[in-house]
Amino acid sequence: MAATVLHFLSLTFFLIHFSTAFTPQDNYLINCGSSTNTLVDENRHFTGESSENGLSYLSKGKSISLTNPIPSSNSSVLYSTARVFISVSSYKFNIKNVGFHLVRLHFSPFSSPDYDLKNANFVVSANGKSLLSNFSAHFTMLKEFILMVNKEELEILFTPTRDSNFAYVNAIEVFSAPKDFIIDEGMTLISPNGIQDFKQNISSKILETVHRINVGGSKLTPFNDTLWRNWIPDEDFLVLKSAAKIATTIHPPNYQPGGATREIAPDNVYMTAQQMNIDNRPSNFMFNITWDFPVRSEDSLHFVRLHFCDIVSIALQTLYFNVYINGKMAFKDLDLSVLTFHELASPTFVDFVVQSSDNSNVVQISVGPSDLSNSLRKNAILNGVEIMKIVNPVGSxxxxxxxxxxxxxxxxxxxxxxxxxxxxxxxxxxxxxxxxPKPRRVESTGWTPLRAYGGSSHGTLLEGAVLGYGLKIPFADLQLATNNFDKSLIIGSGGFGIVYKGILQENIRVAVKRRVPGNKQGLPEFQTEITVLSRIRHHHLVSLVGYCEEQSEMILVYEYMEKGPLRNHLYGSRLPPLSWKQRLEICIGAARGLHYLHTGSAHGIIHRDIKSTNILLDYNYVAKVADFGLSKSGPCLDETHVSTGVKGSFGYLDPEYFRRQQLTDKSDVYSFGVVLFEVLCARPAVDPLLDREQVHLGEWAMEWQKKGMVEHIVDPRVRGQIKPSSLKKFGETAEKCLADYGIDRPTMGDVLWNLEHALRLQESEIQIDSQVETDITSVSHASPRFVPTVHSSSVGVEEDNDNVSSDITTSRVFSQLITNEGR
Structure with missing residues (x-):
């Protein structure tokens, strides 16, 4: 029975896999020297050169067809014939889809009475660019190249040398690569002299495949790959086999828009990995997993693609590790959730150009634990490796x-x-x-220029919307502010990059968020943050100081928040604990920022990633909401929601949004409810080390809240400070936020009112009149223009930039939040 079920699941997966197979617009498969069509790998039809359709791609030169007199039963049918060229000859292919193409040349040097193909020596070029020089084959081999075809014809030219006076080929494959298969911008060069940006365009080079490795997995044949590639196991390349342990999953990868696809690597590559073998080792014993991949010593420049998919973690932001190439730190404190829009088990990849030292005959890849990792969770993974020789390196x-x-x-x-x-x-x-020198362009050459909302599609960078604020900062100024991005100034990682502490002119302290090199998902977040933060100003939203988009850089500059993320003051650090009053004031500040975000414009803005790491504290512990890279405009007046793909952070994600993919401002309310319990209990939203019923904070805390026993899960460090009435109001507020359906949750205005009420209950010795203790449900019907709030002198009166809004005290008890325009 089990075998039957397994067979059914395998068949189902097979059907799904091939129902979405890639179909290239250009797809030429030639069985050279043969007069008949041939089926290969059960799904690929190779055309004979003289088949019935009369197609012939041979363009010029003298050649003959040759048949292997002793064909091997173990070899492909493609190797039973060959096309032998006795003069300069070529194949020509019409190209419909200009762009990257894969070219594969098959060689099997059999012998016949007239020609011994082992003696052939020749040159192969494609549209005038050399693929193979003085080439000869002594055994069956496949040569694969990736090249840019920028015109409507591809000519593959075979030129015999004087050493043999003939050339040959057994089969040719030419097909177009998927869109964004290789991206020019953001490439990092790793050389013996250090790490820097790779200034050349990879599209101007020809790449020849050297290694394609399924790390932790078995051999994959073209039948298992939508681009018909071979992937081989990594076992023979491991330097110390005992350092690695195979990780596998039965669940298909969680592909995300903008990340890796099945064409980048097949499912099976992302469903297996090597991880650190920490069995029977002390927790403080540190080591790396290392692979040595042999290359020719004369080939000094290689394109290296590393594949990652976190199949070893059960929660986000628990896996941090370092990546080394040829002994250089290629990636420090890599958090895969940063590269995958905070999605677990989501495939991604990172590209590098590697320049080896003279006479080096290996490319060495290592992964190892990061200092940021919890001592009980130190690990590192790798799912796949591709190494390609750059045929025409820089300067040739x-x-x-x-x-x-x-x-x-x-x-x-x-x-x-x-x-x-x-x-x-x-x-x-x-x-x-x-x-x-050429005049410098205003916009970056590394990515599509940003455009203003509602403007012409041919507009310049955020015309009016951003440039009017004077937000653009020269790259040289940011280099100076961060001491050329000194690693000692790193203060964390953001939505798409590393965050540095910096000091601009006039001693202005800033946080500088620089896109991670090779990050393919950086552009949407970069555009969104600039667009959102250039339009709004609020005392409880982190301000955008400026941005930079020179030299293929994407850098965002914010006001510096001295006390850092709220999370650091709750758990996981040695900072002194916040008092209950401080925690209430921080929650009130964050709620004010979110309320303005939801109501401060015609459609409002939905944050989509509210969590304790995105609530920052300034020197006076004033809370400000940060990181707007996933933000979305709210629904129009005649709509109830925005239909969009699910984004957010595990543990904070609105279950209704997850189920229906319908986003509303109530999704932020749910996330904020988790934060409220995080503040109350001082523990993570997800902690996989706890018992099963305690792993998810929201579910666990709700059980205690519904039983009326929430006091049992309060942070012991503040338990004695909280008045029962304040705790009751706070717990009820969090409970309402975590309602299963958005329609049952309060607005952020309601949440704000109740939190300020909880603060007043905490500060007051006088019992509040029952008429004043209006619950969340009744307040939710109040006008959105006038939201009752409790004035707290410890928070102070807000004065927002650009006269966006202000708080006006109307009595000792209540205040009204007034706006110049309707919210």
């Missing part, structure tokens, strides 16, 4: 051009001296002109 084209110029000059030298002098002068003038 310029050297060849220079060489041709001097050949021309030398030939002219036999003529008139004056003519030679004139040519040399002309060359010098042209050279000087080429060196003349």
């Amino acid at each position: 084209e310029k050297r060849s051009k220079t060489k041709r110029i001097w050949i021309l000059v030398g030939s002219v030298g036999g003529g008139s001296f004056l003519l030679s002098l004139a040519i040399l002068s002309t060359l010098l003038v042209l050279k000087c002109r080429r060196r003349k």
